[in-house]
């Protein structure tokens with residue numbers, strides 16, 4: 001994989017033209033685009049198709065599905081025609097929900113004759129600290145909870161997980177090499193942390209064993225997004 005292929009830029013914005021323009025600015029400097037709740041709620045599947053058709057970048061659809069197994073399986077089937085490379089669900093939905101999503105992704109890809117989307121299970125959001133977890137009644141360190149949820153996700157057919165860079169070294173020891181670690185909470189030394197709490201720089205995250213990095217505001221909020229993406233690519237060895 002080329003260093004730039006590791007980076008998915010998070011296009012967290014509501015407008016189609018803004019998302020297309022940002023994707024165009026960073027094409028060649030990143031490996032794909034991540035469209036999530038802000039864009040999907042505003043523009044839906046039609047908007048997703050529009051952004052993807054305008055460029056030539058793989059899609060990471062970050063919808064963080066979390067519901068009963070039957071409902072999540074239906075949602076996976078509904079987005080399958082968009083052919084995302086990756087789709088997120090919440091690992092906290094439990095074993096049956098994860099299994100339902102993985103089965104639906106496989107069956108629907110076969111039915112439609114499309115490449116199978118990879119199901120990634122979100123473990124503990126990178127915006128949460130150990131103290132935040134204790135506040136909501138999970139009195140274990142984030143790293144322990146991530147490890148537990150990663151194991152549940154792997155055992156139930158997920159293709160990988162979303163975790164913070166801080167947990168990557170531990171998970172790389174526990175999990176097979178082909179289990180994808182998709183890692184947000186990436187902050188180059190020159191970028192603000194914003195609402196992220198469990199963070200690391202891009203080079204350190206890859207050195208720790210991350211497969212892909214999700215990077216939003218350090219690129220998209222910069223006065224020159226292409227220059228920011230280039231600095232990150234250079235930091236990764238491009």
Ligand SMILES: O=c1ccn([C@@H]2O[C@H](COP(=O)(O)O)[C@@H](O)[C@H]2O)c(=O)[nH]1
Nearest residue numbers: 010036124125126184185214215216217
């Ligand atoms: O635990 C998680 C899961 C998903 N995300 C998403 O990644 C990007 C990060 O954006 P930044 O601007 O680089 O903070 C964003 O779209 C989140 O929804 C995450 O941050 N943490």
